[in-house]
Ligand code: SF4
């Protein structure tokens with residue numbers, strides 16, 4: 001998921017020497033369409049500054065005088081620079097051209113995944129590892145310095161803010177969440193009181209989530225062995241999950257994608273062990 | 285003259301920034317004839333540790349139209365591209381009206397507002413009545 005090897009295409013909407021000004025409405029339409037497709041656009045202007053060049057391939061769009069694009073090249077020869085004269089083009093043609101240059105330059109494709117992942121406010125975080133021991137999907141990990149980190153953000157379940165609820169410091173944000181302080185809004189005393197209560201997961205979900213699942217699993221197992229009815233076992237798990245939904249604002253589809261109770265137990269123990277090792281490492 | 289660079293976030297992959305606010309801000313930036321950087325979604329860039337974030341933080345002070353300053357600060361940090369501590373002003377399109385955001389983006393000078401430290405707002409009960417209402 002991270003862009004270690006791949007680069008992203010930088011589109012430049014150019015206005016300046018050698019080009020005709022673009023109408024503001026056309027710029028707005030082109031920018032909106034490109035942004036909706038996930039592209040980053042630099043718009044040059046009569047005033048102001050833009051970010052410096054880096055190794056991203058560049059595509060310069062403009063209404064170039066006499067239909068001829070200005071000539072320029074990257075002095076180091078390492079950055080591919082392309083030009084397109086967009087005089088008279090409609091938005092669809094602009095987007096299509098940008099997309100084909102992206103493919104040609106093997107730049108990364110954006111927008112295939114809703115960016116839903118936890119962001120830690122280290123001004124608040126006390127490195128208590130509650131989030132690490134809570135998350136069953138391996139989103140959290142620890143750095144070489146035993147500091148909590150979000151390591152596998154694409155493992156995070158879209159729209160599930162559950163781990164932010166267990167953080168005693170309200171240090172976990174999901175910027176696309178609907179309400180504060182999880183969305184990054186300031187944290188209030190009242191929020192902290194609320195979050196403190198929720199550290200006890202049982203308060204959040206009306207019973208320890210893992211032991212609840214364990215109990216249900218045991219019941220389901222005994223029934224399963226008696227009745228040999230796998231549908232019943234599945235229904236049992238579903239019932240249990242519905243209860244969890246009622247206890248918090250965790251989307252049902254997230255809970256339905258939880259692993260089996262046995263697997264949950266295994267992962268919970270693994271996460272707990274990781275957290276304990278990290279805490280012991282810091283203490284030592 | 286405005287010497288800070290301008291960065292506009294389109295928050296493309298969620299509806300958390302009101303459409304009419306982000307549209308108006310973008311329209312006004314286009315009409316103003318200033319140079320600016322526009323990105324589809326800072327959250328996605330941060331999640332992917334997009335090296336372009338580094339480019340955006342380099343080269344002096346920065347005004348950013350996006351969402352809550354605390355979220356924006358830590359999104360950049362998460363991608364190992366920290367914002368300049370006293371060199372960034374973040375405008376919040378989730379709560380500020382488009383006029384206010386655009387005015388702040390285009391005015392000369394910078395009012396740095398990157399949160400620092402573990403600030404906790406007093407709860408509503410401790411605030412004077414007028415502030416509670418707001
Ligand atoms: S639960 Fe909160 S305070 Fe504890 S390590 Fe996780 S983010 Fe930090």
Ligand code: SF4
Nearest residue numbers: 293295326327350351
């Ligand atoms: S930084 Fe804020 S405005 Fe930008 S994409 Fe993320 S949530 Fe949306």
